Amino acid sequence: MKIGIVVSEFNYDITQMMLERAKAHAEFLGAGVAEVMHVPGVYDMPLAVKRMLARKDIDGVVTLGAVVEGETGHDQLVIGQAARKLTDLSVEYDKPVGLGITGPKMSRLQAEDRIENAKAAVEAVVKMHKRLGKK
Numbered sequence: 001m002k003i004g005i006v007v008s009e010f011n012y013d014i015t016q017m018m019l020e021r022a023k024a025h026a027e028f029l030g031a032g033v034a035e036v037m038h039v040p041g042v043y044d045m046p047l048a049v050k051r052m053l054a055r056k057d058i059d060g061v062v063t064l065g066a067v068v069e070g071e072t073g074h075d076q077l078v079i080g081q082a083a084r085k086l087t088d089l090s091v092e093y094d095k096p097v098g099l100g101i102t103g104p105k106m107s108r109l110q111a112e113d114r115i116e117n118a119k120a121a122v123e124a125v126v127k128m129h130k131r132l133g134k135k
Contacts, residue, residue, distance in 0.1 A: 001059045001129055002034040003122070004052035008065035008101075010041040014111050018064045018100065018118035025119040026062075029126045034058050042067055042101055043078045046085040053093035060096040060125035064118050066111040067103030075104035096128035 003026060007019045019036065026033050034057055037048045042065040052061045063086060067079045079101060090097040100121025102114040 001031045001126060002057055003031050003125055004034055004049075004055070004058045004061045005036045006045050006048045006052065006061060006063050007036065007038055008040070008042050008045065009038050011066040011068060011108075011111065014066045014108075014115060015064055017115045018066070021116060022062055022064060022100065022118040022122050025122045026126075029122065031122070031126050041065070041078070042082045045082055045101075046089060049086060049097060050089055050093075053089055053095050053097070058095075060098065060129050062098040062100055062118075062121045062125055064121065065101040065103075066114070067101060067106065068108050068111055069103070069105050075106075079104045094132075096125045096132070098122060098125040 008015050023033055039045055039048050045063050049061050052058050067075045069075050086097050098121030100118045
């Protein structure tokens, strides 16, 4: 199985640690990483995910990001719209998309505590791929 990873550059210090955990866990599970694409933020992920899902050599995509709460409700808008579109793309392309985006309503300290959640997104993609009987 080959996966793609789309990772947000926003909160780079956190998301890069998430990326390292995701790549190591993919290797542990026997999944190869076909491509890693960095995007400016979580809101920008759907287009990159769509491009990856369209590729025949990618069986699923993992998304990684950390949406930290600010002074407005912007964090809720960003993750809500991104999650909705990522779900739509998964169904459209009949390939799993793992939601490794933490937040909303999360402090920076909580984001740091959730870095390991990246592994769960990889695991979800690998399990769904197998359970859907994909070759």
